[in-house]
Amino acid sequence: MYTHSTALTFCLSNTCTDLQDERYAQGRGFIAKAVNSCHTASLTTPEDKEQAQQIHHEDLLNLILRVLRSWNDPLIHLASEVQRIKEAPETILWKAVEIEEQNKRLLEGMEKIVGRVHSGEVENDIYTPWDGLPSLQLADEDSRLFAFYNLLHCLRRDSHKIDNYLKVLKCRLIHDNNC
Amino acid sequence: SEWSSERSIQIPKEQLPPEKPIIIKCRSPEKETFTCWWKPASDGGLLTKHTLLYSKEGEEKVYECPDYKTAGPNSCYFDKKHTSFWTIYNITVRATNEMGSNVSDPHYVDVTYIVQPDPPVNITLELKKSIKRKPYLVLTWSPPPLADVRSGWLTLEYELRLKPEEGEEWETIFVGQQTQCKMFSLNPGKRYIVQIHCKPDHHGLWSEWSPEMYIEIPTDF
Ligand code: NA
Ligand code: NA
Ligand code: NA
Numbered sequence: 001m002y003t004h005s006t007a008l009t010f011c012l013s014n015t016c017t018d019l020q021d022e023r024y025a026q027g028r029g030f031i032a033k034a035v036n037s038c039h040t041a042s043l044t045t046p047e048d049k050e051q052a053q054q055i056h057h058e059d060l061l062n063l064i065l066r067v068l069r070s071w072n073d074p075l076i077h078l079a080s081e082v083q084r085i086k087e088a089p090e091t092i093l094w095k096a097v098e099i100e101e102q103n104k105r106l107l108e109g110m111e112k113i114v115g116r117v118h119s120g121e122v123e124n125d126i127y128t129p130w131d132g133l134p135s136l137q138l139a140d141e142d143s144r145l146f147a148f149y150n151l152l153h154c155l156r157r158d159s160h161k162i163d164n165y166l167k168v169l170k171c172r173l174i175h176d177n178n179c
Numbered sequence: 180s181e182w183s184s185e186r187s188i189q190i191p192k193e194q195l196p197p198e199k200p201i202i203i204k205c206r207s208p209e210k211e212t213f214t215c216w217w218k219p220a221s222d223g224g225l226l227t228k229h230t231l232l233y234s235k236e237g238e239e240k241v242y243e244c245p246d247y248k249t250a251g252p253n254s255c256y257f258d259k260k261h262t263s264f265w266t267i268y269n270i271t272v273r274a275t276n277e278m279g280s281n282v283s284d285p286h287y288v289d290v291t292y293i294v295q296p297d298p299p300v301n302i303t304l305e306l307k308k309s310i311k312r313k314p315y316l317v318l319t320w321s322p323p324p325l326a327d328v329r330s331g332w333l334t335l336e337y338e339l340r341l342k343p344e345e346g347e348e349w350e351t352i353f354v355g356q357q358t359q360c361k362m363f364s365l366n367p368g369k370r371y372i373v374q375i376h377c378k379p380d381h382h383g384l385w386s387e388w389s390p391e392m393y394i395e396i397p398t399d400f
């Protein structure tokens with residue numbers, strides 16, 4: 001199960017790398033502007049190895065779920081709004097749809113794992129709301145592109161984070177910290 | 180008449196504030212700590228002091244480099260306590276002399292994306308022979324000693340390259356997370372050069388290649 005989820009996030013972050021060109025971002029000064037702007041930033045998640053190792057596995061699984069649920073809404077809009085970018089190549093268009101599908105599958109997988117760990121009860125309503133849709137629809141091309149860049153930057157960050165947490169959990173719970 | 184004896188006078192250099200220092204790069208060798216290096220500002224003949232300042236995404240505060248010593252001159256070392264992932268560091272270096280100071284362009288870095296491991300170690304080679312099948316070579320190696328791959332915090336992927344000693348072109352083989360590789364189709368009687376490097380999965384940079392290793396393919400291979 002873990003391996004399955006990990007493979008999905010792997011695809012997620014690869015796709016994100018394709019969508020987001022760092023040099024382009026540096027050139028336009030996007031990186032500086034991207035600071036403090038992820039809608040999931042309010043979720044406190046482990047920031048290094050020690051924190052990831054110390055957190056109880058149930059708490060870590062719940063955190064992963066919250067992050068994933070927080071992406072449902074923005075990914076639906078990302079997939080539809082990206083179709084309107086003039087300069088977006090064909091591959092990006094279907095990849096955006098693919099990311100949305102993958103997130104759904106990953107979320108389903110995670111709900112099952114967490115459901116099993118909790119033996120039943122899953123907290124259903126916890127996620128961080130996203131209010132970024134207007135920024136994806138801005139008339140000014142540069143502002144709109146920045147909004148896309150930023151959303152992908154956050155998506156890439158969160159998918160890498162989740163993938164990393166899942167690997168730590170897998171090594172801790174299945175391989176007794178001897179991966 | 181003859182020229183008078185020589186005299187020299189020293190015209191003092193123009194005293195100026197230092198130029199902008201340049202941040203060269205930041206690197207994390209094991210996904211737990213990182214170091215940044217800078218090119219010092221030209222000093223105009225005056226004693227110049229360099230100070231690294233940084234702020235972290237989500238915090239207002241500006242901090243000074245926690246450790247100028249550990250990683251040598253013109254560097255700042257961030258130990259585990261000062262290293263966070265999935266957060267952007269805004270780093271600048273200020274050069275100051277008695278005439279004034281100048282600040283580098285900001286360097287934005289998320290440590291997650293600057294992980295560059297050391298090369299793999301303990302590379303061994305074994306020739307396997309069996310009655311039923313053709314002989315083959317097994318190459319094995321270990322992750323770099325600094326990398327804690329057991330905890331799952333860092334996952335490494337490997338690539339190896341080989342060529343006959345007198346050959347021009349490398350053949351490159353990506354092997355994923357495995358720490359061994361079987362090789363079947365090598366030319367008997369030839370000497371090959373083999374090297375391996377590694378990189379974190381998804382993000383980060385390839386390590387340097389490991390030192391060249393030579394393998395002798397038996398004539399009956
Ligand atoms: Na990031
Ligand atoms: Na840390
Ligand atoms: Na990794």
